[in-house]
Amino acid sequence: MDRRIHFISGLPRSGSTLLSAILSQNPRLHASMSSPVAGMFTTMLGELSERNEFSVFINDAQRKRVLRGLFANYYDGEVGAEVVFDTSRAWCTRLPALKNLFPDARVIACVRDTAWIVDSIERLIRSNTFQPSSIFNYQTGGTVYSRTEALVNGDGMVGYAYNALKEAYFSEDTSNLMLLQYDTLVNDSARALAAVYDFIGEPLYAHDFEHVSFDDRGFDKRAGTPGLHHVRPRVGATARQTILPPDVFRRFENDPFWRDPQLNPRGVRIV
Template identity: 65%
Template sequence: MERQFHFISGLPRSGSTLLSAILSQNPRFRAGMSGPLAGMFGALLGEMSGRSEFSVFIDDTQRQRVLRGMFDNYYADCPAEVIFDTNRAWCARLPALSQLFPTTRVIACVRQVPWIVDSIERLIQQNAFSPSSIFNYTPGGTIYTRANALAGADGLLGYAYDALKEACYGAHADRLLLVQYETLTAEPDRTLAAIYDFLGEPVFQHDFQRVSYDARAFDAKAGTPGLHDVRPKVAPIERSTLLPPDLFQRFAGDAFWRDPVRHPAAVGLI
């Protein structure tokens, strides 16, 4: 069966699991939480690169066939016609994805950055006796050291943020749609309608009162229960931040997609 592959990427704690749970209500679609394919993609590229003595036997056409075959075989048992693979790294792979899948689109979930840091910190504090994989299962530290680790170039947030900017300002920005967490939770009907239009798919009637997704076993193993929890009803949640004022302000101006001057014209925004 000829399948259509699309990708969900963007920033952590910005609604990718919620969006996947909603999209999965459509029987033609398959979507889920972040999976292993992006890591496998990078590993295969490395093994087929010049660091291998056998790289002289592999040209770009063969590399593309191997990488495309990885997707086809990983999802071989999936009956869905349209597959959304999720990983924050896909924004950094847009040039390659555009060649492997000429009609592919990438949905990048974004959120006001201080609230991403707040959301992660809230999980850490809720699971005070369970060191998290987010920080390599290392206990201790402070809210400031954890924020610094998140925002570093190799941190959960820093890497994803840099990859997002690379995609937004790159040559394939027209394949990208930014979906704000704030819009998704407040206006799910309008958000999904815009996503279907972006994908060129017929609209499906989703149930925003009965959304479900279960990743409790994965979250427990990651030392972060609740990491992929999805509330049954899609709605915004008002709350106060856990971040000290100076830390909150440190990230307050990072939402470049909300700035008309910095937002790339080729990139759609919901």
């Protein structure tokens, strides 16, 4: 690539879109919502594998060139910024590959308490009561209990991302990984962004946390979930009570493993 690349990953509804919107104020940086690159990366890996009858003609050096070329061909000519952030929850499952392809790249994983993630998604569903959501395959039935189960199972929007995060956090490839807590991003934005810039080795930029903008209403409407990537102009926390039943909310009280120093033997940076 003609530019540096980093990755944003982690849990849904945990600040990745907000982080991208803030970073994009810096003309040196390009960041946006989840891109199709991770999906194309996964498909290409499969096509370059032994299931391809012509794989005898493909070696690892060629695979690496093709996969690096995917990023270059997607971003070069389309993005003028010198530094690109690509976003996908799947990147937490690709740390060894990313470290091999882009040794200087960093992965920023956004994290948040699972209960509040589920609460946030449930609020979206209830606020769009006449629009079935792609999150639940546009199904119109169910209860908060069935929706929660669908979200947190291994293939669900939250469960997959949570398992991917644990895979990355407890792996041997954590030197390029940082966890950014949602509460830090919204309550202490200056410190959060200073940590991000230090982590990626870029000079600090004076961001405007009072006037943040991001608009992907077309994507959200097509997904049947208006507001999915909505970012408020002013960065800050909003105090509220949960709309989840107490037993559902308490179910996830032990999920934030990153808060236990004893579970961080490799010293992953947590902000």
